[in-house]
Each structure stands twice: as C-alpha cells, then as structure tokens.
Amino acid sequence: MPDNSVAARDLSRLSAFYGEMTSVDGVLGGARAAGLDLGDLSAADLYTRGLDLHNLGGYPELESVAVAVELIAAPTSDDLVLDVGCGLGGPSRFLTDRFGCRVTGVDLLPLRVDAATALAERLGFASRVEYRAADATSLPFEDGRFDQAWMLDVSIHIRDKRRLFGELARVLRAGGLLVVHEQMGPLPPAMLPLKRRAPYFAPSFKQFIGIVEDAGLRVQMWQDTTALVLAEFYRRRDVLSSIDASSLRGAAAVAVRRGHRLIEGYVDTLESPAGRAGIMVATSQGH
Numbered sequence: 001m002p003d004n005s006v007a008a009r010d011l012s013r014l015s016a017f018y019g020e021m022t023s024v025d026g027v028l029g030g031a032r033a034a035g036l037d038l039g040d041l042s043a044a045d046l047y048t049r050g051l052d053l054h055n056l057g058g059y060p061e062l063e064s065v066a067v068a069v070e071l072i073a074a075p076t077s078d079d080l081v082l083d084v085g086c087g088l089g090g091p092s093r094f095l096t097d098r099f100g101c102r103v104t105g106v107d108l109l110p111l112r113v114d115a116a117t118a119l120a121e122r123l124g125f126a127s128r129v130e131y132r133a134a135d136a137t138s139l140p141f142e143d144g145r146f147d148q149a150w151m152l153d154v155s156i157h158i159r160d161k162r163r164l165f166g167e168l169a170r171v172l173r174a175g176g177l178l179v180v181h182e183q184m185g186p187l188p189p190a191m192l193p194l195k196r197r198a199p200y201f202a203p204s205f206k207q208f209i210g211i212v213e214d215a216g217l218r219v220q221m222w223q224d225t226t227a228l229v230l231a232e233f234y235r236r237r238d239v240l241s242s243i244d245a246s247s248l249r250g251a252a253a254v255a256v257r258r259g260h261r262l263i264e265g266y267v268d269t270l271e272s273p274a275g276r277a278g279i280m281v282a283t284s285q286g287h
C-alpha cells in the first residue's frame with residue numbers, strides 16, 4: 001500500500017463504494033451483452049460504450065474533454081500523461097488511442113489498479129499504459145515528471161484539495177496542462193444518499209478555482225458540461241429501467257436498487273440550479 005494520506009474513514013468508504021463496481025468479469029459481461037466478440041475486443045469497443053468508464057458523463061464527456069484540450073494543447077506522441085484516479089482504465093486507453101501518448105494511471109484502490117492492468121493486458125495496451133496504486137495527495141513521482149495530468153470526476157472524493165492540487169502542480173512540468181472534469185458544490189440535499197455511502201466534498205466554483213490557482217496553476221478554460229452529463233444520466237436511467245427488477249434476488253436486486261438511487265440523486269442534483277459540472281484546463285507555472 002502506498003504512503004496513504006487519505007483519512008482511514010474515507011478510504012474504507014471508498015473501498016466499499018467502488019469495490020462493488022470493480023470487476024473485469026463485469027466489464028466483459030457488459031461487452032458480451034452488447035453483442036461484442038470477446039475474442040476480438042478493442043479498447044474503443046469498451047470505452048465508446050462506457051463499459052470501462054466511471055466518470056459522470058460517459059464517452060460523450062471523454063470526447064468533450066479531448067476537444068477542449070485540443071483547443072489549448074493536445075498531448076503529443078512523445079508526451080507522458082498522468083491519469084489521476086484512473087478507475088478501470090478506460091480514459092487512459094482512450095488517451096493513448098486518441099493522441100498516441102503514453103499514460104500512467106494511478107488509483108487509490110489496488111483492486112481497481114489490478115482490474116485496469118488486466119484489461120490493458122487483454123486489450124494489448126501493456127506497452128503504452130501502466131497503472132499504480134497511489135494516493136493523489138501523495139504521489140510517488142519526481143517533480144515535473146508529466147506533460148499533462150488528467151483527472152476525471154475524482155477530486156470530489158478528496159477532502160484535502162489544497163494538498164491534491166499542490167501534488168498535481170508538483171508533478172507537472174512547467175507549461176504542462178492539468179485537465180479536470182468535476183462537479184461543483186455546494187451539493188444539494190439530493191446528493192445526501194450518495195454522501196452517506198461515499199466521501200463527497202464539493203467546494204463552490206469560486207473556491208475550486210481559487211484552490212487550483214493557489215497551487216501555482218493558471219486556469220485557462222472552464223466549459224460547462226451539465227447538459228451533457230444530465231443527458232448521460234437520463235440514458236443510464238432508461239437502461240436501468242428496462243431491467244425487470246422483480247425477477248432479481250440478493251446482490252443483483254440490491255445493485256439495481258442502488259443504481260436507481262444513485263442515478264436519481266445525480267439527476268435531481270444536475271437539474272437543480274446548484275448542480276453544475278464542467279471541464280477545467282489549467283497550465284502549470286513551474287516550480
């Protein structure tokens with residue numbers, strides 16, 4: 001286990017929350033259900049269907065983030081990109097497919113790093129992406145190591161945002177890009193069921209930008225993605241509603257009920273005036 005500065009209570013709640021969403025067999029089962037040939041699976045087969053993504057806005061979010069970054073400076077094939085909170089690795093494989101860059105993904109939870117690694121090996125990505133268990137507030141990398149750092153829907157789980165953005169500024173080279181997708185606070189009561197299950201800390205937009213700039217990063221762009229994310233949650237709700245839950249028992253029935261609660265929490269949040277998600281791109285000012 002890495003040097004872990006995340007509070008023990010946050011770690012155990014994150015492990016429980018994401019543990020049950022972490023399964024290579026689950027990803028492959030989703031691919032089979034989508035009619036894909038498991039013997040001839042590509043990374044794009046998975047991420048374009050959101051099968052290995054746990055971001056807010058699924059594949060449309062990935063595309064929007066890539067287009068936003070291209071307006072400033074797309075990663076080149078010589079670049080090394082850090083994917084912070086890499087989850088099952090879908091975003092990192094998208095990044096290498098789209099830009100030809102190499103990617104190092106880190107996630108707090110070793111279970112997710114193992115799943116990301118297993119999927120990358122199966123998809124033939126082992127030479128282009130690597131994954132490590134690491135806490136984003138205490139990164140095991142030297143100063144200035146990365147050309148870009150991408151962090152999609154991760155910071156909301158991290159209590160100490162000053163330490164988080166300080167670490168990201170430290171590991172970026174001067175002029176490197178920090179690319180974030182995130183939901184802004186304050187979170188409305190609709191998020192309470194989710195907050196009971198996992199740590200969620202969402203500063204207001206103004207506070208968020210202040211923390212990023214205090215870390216020595218200069219914000220270049222903010223692009224609101226609330227409508228895109230909401231559309232993705234409507235799509236997920238339709239998919240889940242098509243499952244006949246009355247035929248399910250045990251863990252499967254619990255998972256469907258939880259899925260409905262999670263989606264409703266997000267829909268209510270994003271439909272409320274307080275709910276807001278977006279892409280932020282910032283440049284490192286050097287050390």
Ligand SMILES: C[S@@+](CC[C@H](N)C(=O)[O-])C[C@H]1O[C@@H](n2cnc3c(N)ncnc32)[C@H](O)[C@@H]1O
Nearest residue numbers: 053054055085086087107108135136152154157
């Ligand atoms: C909503 S998921 C997003 C995963 C991935 N970025 C994606 O778009 O599919 C949040 C991820 O952040 C990870 N995470 C939470 N706190 C972290 C920390 N302190 N350091 C590194 N990863 C963290 C979780 O384990 C989880 O995989």
